[in-house]
Amino acid sequence: MSSDTFLIEGGHRLEGVVRVGGAKNSVLPILAATILTEDTCVIEDVPRLADERIMTSILRHFGATVTEGSDLHTGLRTLEVRLAQKVTNTSPPNLMKEMRSSIFILGPLLARFGETTVTQPGGCSLGERPIDWHLEGLKALGASIDVREELERPDVDGRTSDPDGKISYYHAVARKLHGATISLPFPSVGATENIMMAATLAGGESVILNAAREPEVVDLANFLNAMGAKVRFAGSERIIITGVERLHGATHRVIPDRIETGTLMVAAAITGGEVLLENAIPEHVEALSRILHSAGVRIWEENSPYESRIGAGMTGRPSAVDFETGPYPHLATDLQPALTALMCLANGRSLITDTVFPNRFAFADGLQSFGAVMEHFPKARRLLVEGQPSLKPSDVVVPDLRGGAALILAALASPGISCIRGVGHVDRGYEAVESKLNRLGAVIKRVKNCDIPWDHP
Numbered sequence: 167m168s169s170d171t172f173l174i175e176g177g178h179r180l181e182g183v184v185r186v187g188g189a190k191n192s193v194l195p196i197l198a199a200t201i202l203t204e205d206t207c208v209i210e211d212v213p214r215l216a217d218e219r220i221m222t223s224i225l226r227h228f229g230a231t232v233t234e235g236s237d238l239h240t241g242l243r244t245l246e247v248r249l250a251q252k253v254t255n256t257s258p259p260n261l262m263k264e265m266r267s268s269i270f271i272l273g274p275l276l277a278r279f280g281e282t283t284v285t286q287p288g289g290c291s292l293g294e295r296p297i298d299w300h301l302e303g304l305k306a307l308g309a310s311i312d313v314r315e316e317l318e319r320p321d322v323d324g325r326t327s328d329p330d331g332k333i334s335y336y337h338a339v340a341r342k343l344h345g346a347t348i349s350l351p352f353p354s355v356g357a358t359e360n361i362m363m364a365a366t367l368a369g370g371e372s373v374i375l376n377a378a379r380e381p382e383v384v385d386l387a388n389f390l391n392a393m394g395a396k397v398r399f400a401g402s403e404r405i406i407i408t409g410v411e412r413l414h415g416a417t418h419r420v421i422p423d424r425i426e427t428g429t430l431m432v433a434a435a436i437t438g439g440e441v442l443l444e445n446a447i448p449e450h451v452e453a454l455s456r457i458l459h460s461a462g463v464r465i466w467e468e469n470s471p472y473e474s475r476i477g478a479g480m481t482g483r484p485s486a487v488d489f490e491t492g493p494y495p496h497l498a499t500d501l502q503p504a505l506t507a508l509m510c511l512a513n514g515r516s517l518i519t520d521t522v523f524p525n526r527f528a529f530a531d532g533l534q535s536f537g538a539v540m541e542h543f544p545k546a547r548r549l550l551v552e553g554q555p556s557l558k559p560s561d562v563v564v565p566d567l568r569g570g571a572a573l574i575l576a577a578l579a580s581p582g583i584s585c586i587r588g589v590g591h592v593d594r595g596y597e598a599v600e601s602k603l604n605r606l607g608a609v610i611k612r613v614k615n616c617d618i619p620w621d622h623p
């Protein structure tokens with residue numbers, strides 16, 4: 167992961183039009199789903215992201231050919247993927263530990279080849295992120311999964327991904343998966359997707375109860391159906407999958423990234439600006455729009471026969487709003503850090519609760535160094551923010567992907583120069599974030615080193 171730094175001259179109003187790219191959280195499971203067929207799949211509007219590169223490297227490791235191109239008519243970036251036959255049984259531990267979404271390969275590899283070994287996935291430090299529901303779901307479909315621990319080989323700097331230097335190997339076998347009813351304890355996005363992918367090639371009917379309803383789950387189901395799968399009711403709490411003998415190649419355009427959409431809406435609000443977002447789906451950011459509206463942000467829609475657009479603009483200080491994250495259609499936990507940054511400048515006090523991840527406030531210290539005033543209640547997964555009339559520039563280190571977005575937003579709103587270190591986390595999920603923001607009037611420079619001794623009065 168790159169350790170680049172952003173130097174941000176804050177205090178500029180963002181204004182203009184920008185296009186939202188394809189959704190990271192759609193493209194990762196969709197790329198994994200290409201494993202399910204020996205034919206070629208073409209995925210359109212694939213954002214250039216560090217996480218997408220990790221997923222394509224994992225696919226190549228198993229023997230896939232991945233060719234980058236662009237659509238003749240739209241110019242959108244495409245990836246053509248084909249895994250004719252796998253050349254190895256075991257996933258690459260160094261790539262798997264780079265991101266949590268690497269676990270998406272487990273269901274498809276097992277369903278198509280009947281056996282695989284994957285190593286433990288890594289990811290953002292949002293607290294414990296187990297994969298037990300993925301494993302339980304696949305076991306219910308008839309897989310036997312053994313876990314063994316081995317000592318991890320340290321990298322060139324002598325570091326290991328686990329503090330104890332251990333790595334877990336999940337060896338999964340199933341001669342033929344069979345349909346089952348799986349009731350998830352919580353509507354986990356990843357578990358729903360992994361089980362759904364595996365069930366497409368299982369014998370008979372599978373039902374996922376308490377399934378995640380996120381738009382990315384629906385997008386994956388649409389791709390699977392384009393490949394010949396029979397997935398019904400994706401987007402509801404009860405998904406039914408009727409297994410088929412084989413899947414074929416398909417072409418699919420991923421949905422717009424609703425987290426990028428929401429982050430850019432907040433960027434307009436926090437800088438007192440006005441932006442129009444092309445390729446944005448209002449329904450996907452409804453919960454966010456409601457909160458922003460209560461805070462005094464103007465939000466409008468512009469629809470054409472070809473695409474929908476969302477506008478967001480703000481004058482004056484936002485009003486404080488209490489909010490809580492939850493599974494879709496509630497507010498996305500991935501948008502909580504950005505909204506929290508906005509509340510730091512609100513008129514009044516906001517109580518923010520994240521019900522999805524146990525540790526989603528790692529960026530709070532960073533916001534405080536911009537002059538934000540808040541109190542963290544870790545056990546209750548709550549943050550109480552006392553809005554301030556203004557923020558001051560700071561020098562901070564990015565703790566995780568969405569926390570990084572919050573710190574960038576705080577810097578955009580702070581007149582003067584801020585230094586945001588370790589933006590590699592942000593590159594995992596936001597495509598060319600600085601060019602998009604600069605096009606709207608931000609002043610952001612990416613540098614390799616930032617040795618300036620930062621001194622803030």
Ligand code: UD1
Nearest residue numbers: 191267294295296297298299300354355356357500522523
């Ligand atoms: C996905 C998104 C991520 C988003 C999250 C919640 C992708 C690639 N990533 O992550 O951006 O923040 O949804 O909307 O789509 N859990 C378990 N056991 C499991 C699985 C999950 O305990 O086997 C817990 C997690 O620790 C977490 C909660 O369930 O507390 C929700 O996680 P989940 O919905 O699975 O998130 P991801 O799919 O990892």
